[in-house]
């Protein structure tokens with residue numbers, strides 16, 4: 154039954170998923186695990202143990218020992234293995250128990266959950282699949298040319314635990330054109346989505362809003378953004394920032410680890426192509442600046458997520474993006490491989506010329522500027538809009 | 552198993568309305584691909600490919616999966632523009648969408 158216009162619209166909040174998505178998930182920078190100690194990472198409703206062996210290989214197992222449930226993340230690395238703090242059982246990166254120092258023999262069944270690992274662009278990616286399928290190398294995110302060389306800065310990496318929202322809220326942003334204006338204070342000037350196979354892409358061009366930026370000249374900032382999810386949780390966002398004709402190339406990684414039905418860990422990393430003629434220190438400074446700016450952008454989203462409810466039946470207007478198609482795409486990571494339907498992976502394209510929305514937004518901005526001018530005329534303080542001070546003026550694919 | 556499971560049957564109807572309703576078939580003028588097109592306004596275009604149509608498009612096949620395959624096929628876009636100009640694709644939203 155569709156709405157006839159006379160009945161009240163209600164929200165279908167739905168039932169949260171009972172499993173975690175299949176696909177590659179990023180645990181963080183490889184260097185963060187290279188200190189010869191076991192590390193604990195919350196993910197997939199459990200805790201993982203991550204350590205580097207003597208060959209420099211990164212290993213990931215379920216964090217709880219199959220002997221008596223000891224917490225391996227509080228153990229130690231002995232040789233190539235992680236040793237449990239409870240009775241010193243030694244677990245290898247292949248998931249097998251290699252040695253029990255006080256026992257003559259290791260039980261044949263001493264195998265634990267291991268997560269296949271790939272190092273990509275200096276980051277640790279693990280394959281998660283509740284069906285236990287082999288890792289799909291064809292759907293890995295691509296290697297980023299230049300990253301890891303002298304031409305780019307190192308990753309600035311941030312980890313933000315989020316409580317009170319399911320990670321699908323983060324996914325929805327791929328199609329949410331209008332929130333860039335209202336939440337992130339920027340003007341999207343063009344907007345496009347393409348979903349196909351395991352990838353979902355957003356293209357957006359935007360510029361800063363002159364009415365809420367506190368006088369940094371941000372209306373002169375133009376941003377071209379191409380953001381692709383490679384699977385359910387790992388997005389590469391290629392950004393080109395044009396500030397008064399000075400162009401900077403930025404790559405942003407936006408990834409997350411689901412930890413529970415309404416919690417996840419957001420991680421993001423930023424690398425900047427060192428502008429020619431700039432010394433190392435200045436390049437680092439610029440990268441850090443962007444990291445801060447995009448970080449604040451994420452916090453604007455987080456604030457919305459924490460206070461909203463989940464919605465399975467969003468009501469859309471003409472200018473809204475294809476949220477139903479995006480969720481149909483996202484569904485492929487939650488069903489058994491055998492149940493992936495063609496429409497989940499078939500190519501879908503969406504394009505909206507934002508001219509119409511922009512006419513309205515331009516008018517609103519002009520009104521705000523006029524109001525500001527009047528207030529500046531009356532008041533002694535020169536602060537244009539104190540609330541907006543320090544807020545980011547351009548945003549990324551989320 | 553699924554991601555979020557809707558609690559109301561009306562939500563399934565919404566899903567149909569927003570994804571598969573009102574798609575008009577447009578055939579490519581250069582290859583054998585036929586796609587579903589929806590235009591809520593002159594500013595908006597949605598293009599739904601099928602597995603079969605996708606296999607027919609030489610342009611998308613040639614690009615073979617890299618970043619460049621995210622852009623649309625120019626021939627299909629031109630075919631859609633022609634169809635719209637000829638009035639074969641209804642332009643307009645239904646109750647706001």
Ligand code: FES
Nearest residue numbers: 218221223237240
């Ligand atoms: S619980 Fe780990 S060795 Fe006993």
Ligand SMILES: [Fe+2]
Nearest residue numbers: 326336454551
């Ligand atoms: Fe956002």
